Amino acid sequence: xxxxxxxxxxxxxxxxxxxxxxxxxxxxxxxxxxxxxxxxxxxxxxxxxxxxxxxxxxxxxxxxxxxxxxxxxxxxxxxxxxxxxxxxxxxxxxxxxxxxxxxxxxxxxxxxxxxxxxxxxxxxxxxxxxxxxxxxxxxxxxxxxxxxxxxxxxxxxxxxxxxxxxxxxxxxxxxxxxxxxxxxxxxxxxxxxxxxxxxxxxxxxxxxxxxxxxxxxxxxxxxxxxxxxxxxxxxxxxxxxxxxxxxxxxxxxxxxxxxxxxxxxxxxxxxxxxxxxxxxxxxxxxxxxxxxxxxxxxxxxxxxxxxxxxxxxxxxxxx
Numbered sequence: 001x002x003x004x005x006x007x008x009x010x011x012x013x014x015x016x017x018x019x020x021x022x023x024x025x026x027x028x029x030x031x032x033x034x035x036x037x038x039x040x041x042x043x044x045x046x047x048x049x050x051x052x053x054x055x056x057x058x059x060x061x062x063x064x065x066x067x068x069x070x071x072x073x074x075x076x077x078x079x080x081x082x083x084x085x086x087x088x089x090x091x092x093x094x095x096x097x098x099x100x101x102x103x104x105x106x107x108x109x110x111x112x113x114x115x116x117x118x119x120x121x122x123x124x125x126x127x128x129x130x131x132x133x134x135x136x137x138x139x140x141x142x143x144x145x146x147x148x149x150x151x152x153x154x155x156x157x158x159x160x161x162x163x164x165x166x167x168x169x170x171x172x173x174x175x176x177x178x179x180x181x182x183x184x185x186x187x188x189x190x191x192x193x194x195x196x197x198x199x200x201x202x203x204x205x206x207x208x209x210x211x212x213x214x215x216x217x218x219x220x221x222x223x224x225x226x227x228x229x230x231x232x233x234x235x236x237x238x239x240x241x242x243x244x245x246x247x248x249x250x251x252x253x254x255x256x257x258x259x260x261x262x263x264x265x266x267x268x269x270x271x272x273x274x275x276x277x278x279x280x281x282x283x284x285x286x287x288x289x290x291x292x293x294x295x296x297x298x299x300x301x302x303x304x305x306x307x308x309x310x311x312x313x314x315x316x317x318x319x
């Protein structure tokens with residue numbers, strides 16, 4: 001087994017085929033197939049299920065892939081540590097963010113960072129939290145701004161700020177003329193909510209479940225901006241993040257309605273992979289983000305702990 005074997009393993013797992021892996025690695029398909037066959041022979045296990053031209057990892061393959069990713073991290077770290085501590089000209093990296101982070105929390109930070117680091121190219125992946133976490137685990141992103149809690153043994157997280165989920169209606173809705181409503185009132189109305197796999201949606205669903213109520217969900221979406229526009233248009237009402245609703249509330253395009261006995265808050269924070277080396281350019285952006293929220297000390301302590309615990313055995317994620 002050598003590093004090239006492991007690189008080919010990761011390429012096949014990501015591409016889902018030997019042909020796709022060969023294309024991404026700029027080698028022939030037989031070279032990839034031969035290396036995987038050699039690796040399977042050495043280990044005495046099957047690493048992939050073959051389904052025609054498509055493949056998927058076996059249990060043994062997934063186990064080896066976890067080690068391969070960690071080994072790749074160490075190889076990258078070794079290379080980085082032997083190079084200059086300064087940001088390399090033309091350096092690029094990707095990070096992830098939920099909509100609220102990219103639209104409302106990061107613009108000023110990114111403006112200043114880009115001005116101070118003109119040779120660094122940033123790629124920003126805007127997606128729901130669970131997809132951002134997948135990118136971290138597969139080394140596609142260096143860090144992510146996402147909704148917490150998100151527990152995984154290979155990820156470290158740091159809360160940055162709270163964002164209330166508030167009931168919003170269009171200005172012509174009957175609720176806009178009321179000081180408050182009950183959850184029983186809310187379930188009678190058409191609701192526009194986040195997709196069921198989002199953390200924000202789970203907070204809302206749990207509150208209805210506690211009251212023994214079933215909301216009338218007419219639409220589920222991933223974009224809070226799109227949800228806000230639909231509420232403004234009178235399609236339905238919604239529990240929107242305050243960050244996403246605040247401008248429309250100030251302009252009078254939306255109306256906030258207090259729901260008796262309901263106080264929904266979500267945490268927005270940082271996540272990164274434990275033990276992963278972060279270049280000076282990446283650390284510079286991270287320090288700017290945590291500095292905005294006064295979390296520099298906590299971030300440094302967590303980075304120190306994460307680096308020293310990276311080689312500890314993994315435990316099952318908390319539910």
